[in-house]
Structure formats: structure tokens, C-alpha cells
Amino acid sequence: MRISPFSCIFFNSYLVAAFFSIHAVSVSGQCRSDQGRLLLELKNTFNSNSTSSGKLATWDQTTDCCSWDGVACDAAGLVIRLDLSNQSISGVMNDSSSLFCLQHLRQLDLSYNKLVHAFPSAFDKLENLSFLNLSNAGFTGQIPAAISSMTKLVCLDLSVSSLLGRSLKLEKPNLEMLVRNLTKLQFLHLDGVNITARGNEWCQTVSSLTDLQVLSMSNCFLSGPIDSSLSKLRSLSVIRLDNNNLSASVPQFFAAFSNLTSLRLSTAGLSGRLPEEVLQIPTLQILDLSKNELLEGSFQEFPLNASLQTLRLSDTKFGGKLPESIGNLGQLTRIELASCNFSGTIPKTVRNLTRLVYLDFSNNNFFGPLPSFSWSRNLTHINLGSNQLNGSIHSTDWSALSNLVSIDLQNNTLSGNIPPTLFGIPSLQKIFLSQNLFNGSLGDLHGETTFLLDTLDLSSNKLQGQFPMSVFELQGLKILTMSSNNFSGYIQWNDIQKLRNLSSLDLSYNNLFIDATSTDSAVSSFPNITTLKLASCNLKQFPGFLKTQLRLNHLDLSKNQISGEIPSWVWEFRSLDYLNLSQNFLTKFERPLQNITSSLIVVDLHGNQLQGQIDHISPHVSYLDYSRNNFSSILPPDIGDFLQFAYFFSLSGNNLQGGIPRSICKGSYLRVLDLSNNSLSGQIPECLIQMSVFVGVLNLRRNNLCGNIPDTFPVNCSLQTLDLNRNLLQGKVPKSLVNCKKLEVLDLGNNQVNDTFPCHLKNITRLRVLVLRANRFNGKMHCSEKAPWPMLQIVDLSSNSFSGTLHETCLLTWKAMQVVEDETLSELNHLRFEVLKFRPFYYQDAITVTMKGLELELLKILTVFTSIDISCNNFQGPIPEVIGTFKALYVLNFSHNALTGLMPSSLGNLSQLESLDLSSNNLHGEIPIQLAELNFLFIS
Structure with missing residues (x-):
């Protein structure tokens, strides 16, 4: 700056x-x-x-x-x-x-x-x-x-901006040598100069300048801590030390600087708690402590007639409630509290901040109604996104905010209709109201905002009625996002083409019918379009204008009714990196994918009718989903050559045959590999198991793979899901599987594994799903030491040859089945694998369970769903009374064993139970009356 x-x-x-x-x-x-x-x-x-x-x-x-x-x-x-x-x-x-x-010369400015x-x-x-x-x-x-010889200097400014690509340094001489003779200095600006000094060094040097009023040394590679010698500088009015690595707390003595007007310490590695007295300095006009993620603090009471004009605390650990006395900050023009830990309601006294220009309270935990901003008529920016605000937004007379440039209320629970006056603000450029509960219809949006409004995002609400065609009269629009609402109507592509300045368009997931049959490159091109999302818009064909959109980098036409070939021009966009054509009726590629020039990173073609051989896409692809198609060839021997940068690869649900090529192990970035539901045969390559160093999900279920499961799981195994269900695998459960400490889902069901209960896995404490059904397991379901599986929620040992009694010590360790989770919350909580942390994308685990006498495939495993199935074994003895503590159970199947004794009365405690099967045993006694209300009860 x-x-x-x-x-x-x-x-x-x-x-x-x-x-x-x-x-x-x-x-x-x-x-x-x-x-x-x-x-x-x-x-x-x-x-x-x-x-x-x-x-x-x-x-x-x-x-x-x-x-x-x-x-x-x-x-x-x-x-x-x-x-x-x-x-x-x-x-x-x-x-x-x-x-x-x-x-x-007395004054020189260059x-x-x-x-x-x-x-x-x-x-x-x-x-x-x-x-x-x-x-x-x-x-x-x-x-x-x-x-250093210029002893008459009162003001010295040698600042340099890194943005201009220039650099200055203080090495020989260093800072101490530079200023030792400059005893008259009152104003020192060295921003951007590489000083590289420890806290005691630069603090003691600067403290010798006893008349100093302005100390500005941002981005100077200074370290901390801040030395107490700085407290000598009683005349300081401006302190600017941002963009250093001070690794220190804000000193208490800063509050004693009675002339301080500006304190800027953003991105300075500050920690600890801000002394409350700093906020009480009567002369303080600018306080910027933003982007210090370890700095804590809270607001007490703001004094009357406070001088604060700018308050920036974003990206810190400041929290608590905003006091009503925030209304005392009558001089405040800018307040930024984004990404902190604030909570409670926003005080109504913010209406007293009549000089406010910029307000950002986003990414906090504020709740309650939106306060009125009608009196803050200088406001240009309002950002209250990502909180828990509710109610309508009619408390503000939006027409009074004639200077408003941007409003961001996204990701709250605001409801009611959107006031038409919001679209009449002549200065408004950006509207973000997505991810709320706004409802009703939109009227005529064509008003004074026509030429200035460049961004309109109303996605993920409950808006309904006819799609507002007047939106296509807002000719200044660059970004239009109306997806995931309940709009209906028929839109001709000729209407959309009026928005010649569009760079991003998203109309997905409404009840729209978009007719693109008349489009061609001559009349319908968008010279600046980079993102086009028209998922679930009842498209019948590819819009013809697309072939000339050379800047396109994101194209989503999924869940439409497009049939026939994928045109070759799709692969010729050099800038296209995201392509989603999934869930259409596409049957083939126009021509083989050879020597393509695209730089595609994400390709999603799942849920079509593509057939023939697997074609290479791009050596740069990171996400590739060919699942649920009709590919019927073998896997190409060199398949690994175009997976070298892939983190997700799925060919699930095709008709692929032959073995798994060893070249697939070249995919050294793979996090998810899903080859399930095919007809692959042969043995599992050992190198594929060794890839679990980085692979989190390996899904090979429903194939014809044979032989033993390779016992080569590495010490630093990262697997979270291993699904080998419905193959022809033999041998034993690999001993090296114990290395997979992160394992949550282990499904070996419907194979020919001949082993005893896998007690050697007892230290995998994250295990949630254990499926061993329909194998040749035998022996007791009991380990010599307590098996610590506190997270287990689904256990399926059915159709094996297990024997012996059911031990309470084993069952008692399954804590997850004994705690009832909040069902409303659990609808959002299901087992999934986070493919990338920096991009919200998850892989869903699936499983087959027997419930109410039927085999059901769960495409999502809710964390609330719990099940025990030990049917069709040789278990003997009584049902342990402890089973009554499994209050979270939904499914319990002990059928077709040799269990004896009384039916435990504690079964009546299983209030969540929906399916209970105790048939084909030797049980007797009364059925607990509480079980009479079950939807499925089979006891014979």
C-alpha cells in the first residue's frame, strides 16, 4: 500500500x-x-x-x-x-x-x-x-x-512494495546503524524493506528515537517478541507492523500510548489475548489485527464518543457477543469481524452507526433477525454470509441505501420473499442470497440496476413460480446463478443470449425446460463465458454455440436428456478443465479420443450408455468417472499412463472383463479406486494393495476376482474403505491388514475366505462396518483380550460357521450401538471419504444388509443406522442380557442358530428397533410387550 x-x-x-x-x-x-x-x-x-x-x-x-x-x-x-x-x-x-x-534542499520526494x-x-x-x-x-x-549521516531528518520514507517487483534491504548497514544518528526522526516508514531482525534488536533500536510519532515497518521480516523497550516511545501515534512474524502477544503497554490513532498488526503471527484496554484508547481511530489466527479477545463495553473509524478483526479467535454499546462507535466507517467466533444476536444499536460504509460479519455464529440498516445510508458493502440469521429481510428500507454496491447474506436461514426494492438500488453491483429459505416468486427485476448489477446469486432457496424472464434484461450481468430452486417455465436460448457479458451461468436443478435447438455460433455466442451449468434443465441436445466458446473452463450438462454422440469439439477446448455430462443418454464418442488438446482435470461421464473400449482422456486428468455405462472391453494394459495425476477413478457398473493391469499402480496420487460391479477376473495385483499408502478407498466388490487377498498392506496404510464383497477370494484375512489403523469399512462378504474371527484387527479403533457374511469363517466370536471397537455400527457375520456362546465382554465394547444419535442431525452424517480437503468432494460408501427379510443395498450409510446380523451360524447358549443396552439398534438378526433360554426382557429397551428376527432357535418365554409395535418381528 x-x-x-x-x-x-x-x-x-x-x-x-x-x-x-x-x-x-x-x-x-x-x-x-x-x-x-x-x-x-x-x-x-x-x-x-x-x-x-x-x-x-x-x-x-x-x-x-x-x-x-x-x-x-x-x-x-x-x-x-x-x-x-x-x-x-x-x-x-x-x-x-x-x-x-x-x-x-530541505524536502525531497521522488x-x-x-x-x-x-x-x-x-x-x-x-x-x-x-x-x-x-x-x-x-x-x-x-x-x-x-x-545515517542526514541528522536533520524528521521524516524518512524508504518503503517499497513487493507488488512492484523491487526489493531493498538493511544488512550493512543494519537498522541500528541506519538510525543511530537520526535522533530528530518523528516519522519512519520502512515498509517492505528486508530488515530481518529479532524482537529485542529492532525494538531497542527504534526505542532510541524518542520523538518518534509514526513507526511503519510492515513486511520487513521482523520477528518477536515485542520488547518492552518500545514503551519509551510515548509520542507514538501510528504503529504499523503487519505482515511480519512477531510470534507474540499484543503488549499491555500499547494501551498506555495516549496519542495512538492507528494500530495495524494484521498477519503478524500474534497469539494470546488482546488486552481489553487497547480497545479503550480514546484516540484510537484504526485498529487492524486481522489474520492472526491464534489471537483471542472479546468486546466489553465501548465508551461513549469513541474515536474508532476502522475495526478489522477478521480471521482471529475473537468471540463472544457484540455489546449493545457498539452503537457508541458513531465515527465507525468500516468494521470487519469475518471468520471469528462471535455469537448471539446482532444488537439493534448498529442502526446508530450512521457513518458506516463497510460491514463484514460473515462466517460467525450470529443468530436471530437481521437488524435494520436503514439509517446507515453510506453503506456500500454488507456481508453477513455464513451465519445462522433467520426471519425476513424487510426490517431495512433498502431503497434508502442508495450507495450500496454489494450485499452478501448467503448461507443463513433467512426466509420470506425477497423485497423488490432490493433490485431498485441504482448503485448495486452484487447480490448474494444463496443457501437460505427465501420463498415466493420474483417479480420484475428490470429496474435502475440494469447496467450496474454484475452478479446475482439466488441459488439454493425455495423460490418458485415462473422464472423471472426480466432477469435477461439485466444486461450488465456477468454472473447469474439461480440453481436449486423451484422455478418453472420454458426458456428459449434466444432470451439467454441477451446477456452478452456473461462469464458464468447456472440455472441447474429447477423445473425449467431450456430449448437450445435454435442456437448456433453466429447468434448465440457469449464472448466471455467461462462457466456454464445447466444440469437438470431438460436439454435435448448440446447447445450449438458451445463449439466456439474458447474461454470455457467449466461445463456441466448433467442430468438432462441429451442422446447420441459426444461431439469431438468437446475435447478441443484448451481452457476446459471441468466437464460433467453424467446421467444423460449418450452412447459413444464421435471419434476415438486420440491426440486430444484439452487440459481437462475433471471428467464425469457416469450414468450414460457409453459402450465399446475405454478411451484415454487427458494425461492431466485428476477426477475420472466412467461408472454405470456399458463399456465391455478389457482394461487397457497401459491404463496407468493416463492416471498418473488422478485422485479419483471409477469404472464401477460396466461390463469390463479380464484382469486388473499392473500399470494401474502408476496412479501414485489415487485416493479412490472403484472397479466394482464388473466381471473382472484373475488375482488382485500385490502392487494394488501396496498402493494403500495413499489410497483411501479400494472398492472391487461384485467381480470374479480369485486367489488370496495379498498380505502386503504397508505399515503406513491409509485405507478407510476396503470392499471386496462378492468375489471368489480365498485364504485368510491378511495379518498385515492390522496396519490400516484408519480403516472404517471392511467388507469381505460373499467370498470363500476360510479363517477364524479376525481378533488381530482389534486395535483398529475407527472400524464402523465389519461384514464377513457368506464365507467359511469358523470358531468363536470372542477374542482373548477385549476387542476395542467402540465405533462399530454394522456387524454382519451371517452365513458362516461361527460357534460358541455370545460373550458380553465382546458386545459391551460396541459403544456406538448403545448411544442414540440425534436423528435429525444424522441425516447429514453418513460414512463418506473426503477425497480432497481443499475441495468439498466425498465418496459415499455403500453396503448390503438384510432387513425385514429382504436384502437391501444402502447407497449411503447413515451414522445413525446400526445393525447386528449373526444369522445362519452355530451360536449356542442364551442371548446375553446386555443386548438390551444397544438402544441405537435398528436391525437385529439372530435367526437360524442354536440359541437357547429365555428371551431377554431387556429387548424391550430397544426403542429404535425396526426389524427383529430371532427365528429358528430354541428360545422360550414371553415376548416383551414393547416389541409388539415393531414393523417387523419374526420369532418362530
């Missing part, structure tokens, strides 16, 4: 007066000839033009040099002030420059130019300078020791 030269002289009345008279001629009215000559020599060393260097254009030897723009003289005709700031001057300024002969050269060392010749501003002048390298 540019440091204005005014910051150096703001508190010095003499310098202020001098600066504002910088264009005045000398009192004598005549420039000394040597001064004019030196200035012209200086001009001739610069490269400039009259447009960007307007001041130099007035420098002409035919006029008095004291009248030249940027020049001021004293009564003797000596140049004492020179201001050439922001003139786009380039060239070389070395130690022989005529500038250094102007030895009567800031914001392009003098790209090493820092000159002759500044010590300008010994009378009290004001020196070289910020972003273009100089690079080491700051010379000559600066």
Missing part, C-alpha cells in the same frame, strides 16, 4: 505549511542560475513524457525555475523543496547526479517512479534535508550508510 508523503508531515505544522506551498515561487521571484542549470541537468538524465510526467514538462529555461511545478525556493532563490512524486520517471540516478548538488538502479550513496551531501520520501522510487539493493 502506498504511504502518502502527508503521513510524514501530518503532525508538524511547519512542514505542513511548507508542503502546501511547494508550488509557490521564491519571495525574490528570481531563481539563481546555478539552481536552474542543476535542475535542467537532472531533467535530462530522466526518461519521461509529458503525459505521465506533467511536472517536468513545465521545466523550461525560459521561465523562472522557482515557478516550475514541484519546485519551491527560499527568498535567496535557492531550491529548498523538490516534489517529483508519481511522475513515471525512469532512468539512472547515480552518485554524480546533479540532484546531489542541490545542497540547500516516490513512485521507475528509477530502477542500485540505491545511490551520495544522499549524505543533502545534509539539510528534513523530509526524504523515496518510497517505491525504483531503487534496489542495500540502503547505503549515507542515509
Whole structure:
């Protein structure tokens, strides 16, 4: 950020007066000839033009040099002030420059130019300078020791912006050597200079400048902690130390700076708790502590007539409630509390903040109604997104906010209709109201916002009625997102084409019929379109205009009725990285995918009728889903060559045959590999098991794979799901599977595994699903030591040869079945694998269970669903009374065993039970009356 030269002289009345008279001629009215000559020599060393260097254009030897723009003289005709700031001057300024002969200069400003050269060392010749501003002048390298000889300096600004690609450093001399003689300094700006100093070093150095009023050293590679020696600087008015790594707390003594007006410490690695007294400093106007993720604090009471104008605390651990006294901040123009831990209602007293321009309370836990902002008529930005606000938004007279530029209320639970007055604000450019409960229909949106509104996002609400065709009259729109509502209607593509400035369009998941049959590249192109999402829009064909959209990078036409071929031009977009054509009626590619030029990263073609061989897509693809098609070939031997960057690959639900090529193990980034529901045969390659170092989901269910499960699971196994159900696998449960400590789902059902109960897996504490059904397991379901499986929610041991009694010690460790989860919450909680942490994408686990006498496939495993099935074994003895503690059970099947004794009365405690089968045993006694209400009860 540019440091204005005014910051150096703001508190010095003499310098202020001098600066504002910088264009005045000398009192004598005549420039000394040597001064004019030196200035012209200086001009001739610069490269400039009259447009960007307007001041130099007035420098002409035919006029008095004291009248030249940027020049001021004293009564003797000596140049004492020179201001050439922001003139786009380039060239070389070395130690022989005529500038250094102007030895009567008191103020020099060369800031914001392009003098790209090493820092000159002759500044010590300008010994009378009290004001020196070289910020972003273009100089690079080491700051010379000559600066330290300028003992009359009151203001020194050597700041540099990294955005301009230039760098300065203080090494030899270092900071201490630079300022040791500058005892008169009041204003010090070194932002962006590489100082690299520890806290005690730079603090003690700066503390020697006892008259210092402004300390600005942001982005200087400073470390902490902040030394107490800084407390000596009682005159400090401005402290700016942002973008350093101070790794410290905010010192208590900062609150004692009675003249402090600005404290900026954002992105400084601060931790601990902010002293409450800092917020009480009566002179404080600017407080910026944002982006210090470990900094804690809360608001107490704000004093009357507080001076705060800017308050920025976003991305910290500040929290608690906003006090009613926030209304005392009558001078406040900007408040940013985003991504903190604030909660409670937003006080109605915010209406007192009549000077407010910018408000951001997003990503907190505020709840309750939206306060009225009708009196804050200077507001340009309102962001209350991602909270828990509810009710309508009619409390504000939106027509009164004539300066509003952006409103963001997304991801709350706001309801009611959207006020038409919101669309009548003439200055409004962006509206974000997505992920709420707004309902009703939208009227005519074509108003004064027509040309300025560039973003409209009303997605994921309950809006209904006819789609508002007037939205296509908002010709300034660049982003239009209306997806996931209940709009209905018929839209001709010719209506959409009116929005010529569109870069992103999403009309997905409504009840719309979009007719794209008349589109062609000549009349329907969008020159700036990058994102097009028309999922579930009843499209019958590919819109013809698409083939000319060279900037397109995201295309989603899923869940439509498009049939026939996938056109070749789809693969020719060089910028396209996301393609979703899933759940259509596509049958084949127009031509084989060879030598394609696209840079596709995500390709989703699942749920079509594609057939033939598996074609290569792109060597850059990261997500590839070919599942639920009709591919019937073998897997290409070189399939791994186009999976080298893939993290998700699914061919599930095709008719693929043959073995699994070893080349698939080249996919060293794979997190999910799903080859289930095919006719693959042969053995599981050992390298595939060894890939579980990084693979989280390996799904090979419903194939014809044979042989033993390779016993090569690595020590650092990352598997969360291993599904080998319905194959022809033999042998034993691999001993090395114990290495998979993250395993949640283990499904070996419907194979020919011949083993005993897998007690060696007892330390996999995350296990939730254990399916061993229909194998050749035998022996007791009991381990010599307690099996710690507290998370188990589904156990299926049916159709094996297990024997012995049911031990309470084993059952008691299954804690998840003994706690009833909140069912409303559990609808959102199901077993899933997070494929990528930085992108919200999950793989859903599925499983087959026997419930109410029928085999059901659960496509999502809710964490609330719990089941025990040990049917069709040889278990003996009584049913343990402890079974009555399994209050979360939905399904219990003990049928077809040799269980004896009384039916436990504790079964009546299973209030969640929906299916109970105890048939084909030798039980007797009364059936608990509570079981009479079951939907399915089979006891015979």
C-alpha cells in the first residue's frame, strides 16, 4: 500500500505549511542560475513524457525555475523543496547526479517512479534535508550508510512494495546503524524493506528515537517478541507492523500510548489475548489485527464518543457477543469481524452507526433477525454470509441505501420473499442470497440496476413460480446463478443470449425446460463465458454455440436428456478443465479420443450408455468417472499412463472383463479406486494393495476376482474403505491388514475366505462396518483380550460357521450401538471419504444388509443406522442380557442358530428397533410387550 508523503508531515505544522506551498515561487521571484542549470541537468538524465510526467514538462529555461511545478525556493532563490512524486520517471540516478548538488534542499520526494538502479550513496551531501520520501522510487539493493549521516531528518520514507517487483534491504548497514544518528526522526516508514531482525534488536533500536510519532515497518521480516523497550516511545501515534512474524502477544503497554490513532498488526503471527484496554484508547481511530489466527479477545463495553473509524478483526479467535454499546462507535466507517467466533444476536444499536460504509460479519455464529440498516445510508458493502440469521429481510428500507454496491447474506436461514426494492438500488453491483429459505416468486427485476448489477446469486432457496424472464434484461450481468430452486417455465436460448457479458451461468436443478435447438455460433455466442451449468434443465441436445466458446473452463450438462454422440469439439477446448455430462443418454464418442488438446482435470461421464473400449482422456486428468455405462472391453494394459495425476477413478457398473493391469499402480496420487460391479477376473495385483499408502478407498466388490487377498498392506496404510464383497477370494484375512489403523469399512462378504474371527484387527479403533457374511469363517466370536471397537455400527457375520456362546465382554465394547444419535442431525452424517480437503468432494460408501427379510443395498450409510446380523451360524447358549443396552439398534438378526433360554426382557429397551428376527432357535418365554409395535418381528 502506498504511504502518502502527508503521513510524514501530518503532525508538524511547519512542514505542513511548507508542503502546501511547494508550488509557490521564491519571495525574490528570481531563481539563481546555478539552481536552474542543476535542475535542467537532472531533467535530462530522466526518461519521461509529458503525459505521465506533467511536472517536468513545465521545466523550461525560459521561465523562472522557482515557478516550475514541484519546485519551491527560499527568498535567496535557492531550491529548498523538490516534489517529483508519481511522475513515471525512469532512468539512472547515480552518485554524480546533479540532484546531489542541490545542497540547500530541505524536502525531497521522488516516490513512485521507475528509477530502477542500485540505491545511490551520495544522499549524505543533502545534509539539510528534513523530509526524504523515496518510497517505491525504483531503487534496489542495500540502503547505503549515507542515509545515517542526514541528522536533520524528521521524516524518512524508504518503503517499497513487493507488488512492484523491487526489493531493498538493511544488512550493512543494519537498522541500528541506519538510525543511530537520526535522533530528530518523528516519522519512519520502512515498509517492505528486508530488515530481518529479532524482537529485542529492532525494538531497542527504534526505542532510541524518542520523538518518534509514526513507526511503519510492515513486511520487513521482523520477528518477536515485542520488547518492552518500545514503551519509551510515548509520542507514538501510528504503529504499523503487519505482515511480519512477531510470534507474540499484543503488549499491555500499547494501551498506555495516549496519542495512538492507528494500530495495524494484521498477519503478524500474534497469539494470546488482546488486552481489553487497547480497545479503550480514546484516540484510537484504526485498529487492524486481522489474520492472526491464534489471537483471542472479546468486546466489553465501548465508551461513549469513541474515536474508532476502522475495526478489522477478521480471521482471529475473537468471540463472544457484540455489546449493545457498539452503537457508541458513531465515527465507525468500516468494521470487519469475518471468520471469528462471535455469537448471539446482532444488537439493534448498529442502526446508530450512521457513518458506516463497510460491514463484514460473515462466517460467525450470529443468530436471530437481521437488524435494520436503514439509517446507515453510506453503506456500500454488507456481508453477513455464513451465519445462522433467520426471519425476513424487510426490517431495512433498502431503497434508502442508495450507495450500496454489494450485499452478501448467503448461507443463513433467512426466509420470506425477497423485497423488490432490493433490485431498485441504482448503485448495486452484487447480490448474494444463496443457501437460505427465501420463498415466493420474483417479480420484475428490470429496474435502475440494469447496467450496474454484475452478479446475482439466488441459488439454493425455495423460490418458485415462473422464472423471472426480466432477469435477461439485466444486461450488465456477468454472473447469474439461480440453481436449486423451484422455478418453472420454458426458456428459449434466444432470451439467454441477451446477456452478452456473461462469464458464468447456472440455472441447474429447477423445473425449467431450456430449448437450445435454435442456437448456433453466429447468434448465440457469449464472448466471455467461462462457466456454464445447466444440469437438470431438460436439454435435448448440446447447445450449438458451445463449439466456439474458447474461454470455457467449466461445463456441466448433467442430468438432462441429451442422446447420441459426444461431439469431438468437446475435447478441443484448451481452457476446459471441468466437464460433467453424467446421467444423460449418450452412447459413444464421435471419434476415438486420440491426440486430444484439452487440459481437462475433471471428467464425469457416469450414468450414460457409453459402450465399446475405454478411451484415454487427458494425461492431466485428476477426477475420472466412467461408472454405470456399458463399456465391455478389457482394461487397457497401459491404463496407468493416463492416471498418473488422478485422485479419483471409477469404472464401477460396466461390463469390463479380464484382469486388473499392473500399470494401474502408476496412479501414485489415487485416493479412490472403484472397479466394482464388473466381471473382472484373475488375482488382485500385490502392487494394488501396496498402493494403500495413499489410497483411501479400494472398492472391487461384485467381480470374479480369485486367489488370496495379498498380505502386503504397508505399515503406513491409509485405507478407510476396503470392499471386496462378492468375489471368489480365498485364504485368510491378511495379518498385515492390522496396519490400516484408519480403516472404517471392511467388507469381505460373499467370498470363500476360510479363517477364524479376525481378533488381530482389534486395535483398529475407527472400524464402523465389519461384514464377513457368506464365507467359511469358523470358531468363536470372542477374542482373548477385549476387542476395542467402540465405533462399530454394522456387524454382519451371517452365513458362516461361527460357534460358541455370545460373550458380553465382546458386545459391551460396541459403544456406538448403545448411544442414540440425534436423528435429525444424522441425516447429514453418513460414512463418506473426503477425497480432497481443499475441495468439498466425498465418496459415499455403500453396503448390503438384510432387513425385514429382504436384502437391501444402502447407497449411503447413515451414522445413525446400526445393525447386528449373526444369522445362519452355530451360536449356542442364551442371548446375553446386555443386548438390551444397544438402544441405537435398528436391525437385529439372530435367526437360524442354536440359541437357547429365555428371551431377554431387556429387548424391550430397544426403542429404535425396526426389524427383529430371532427365528429358528430354541428360545422360550414371553415376548416383551414393547416389541409388539415393531414393523417387523419374526420369532418362530
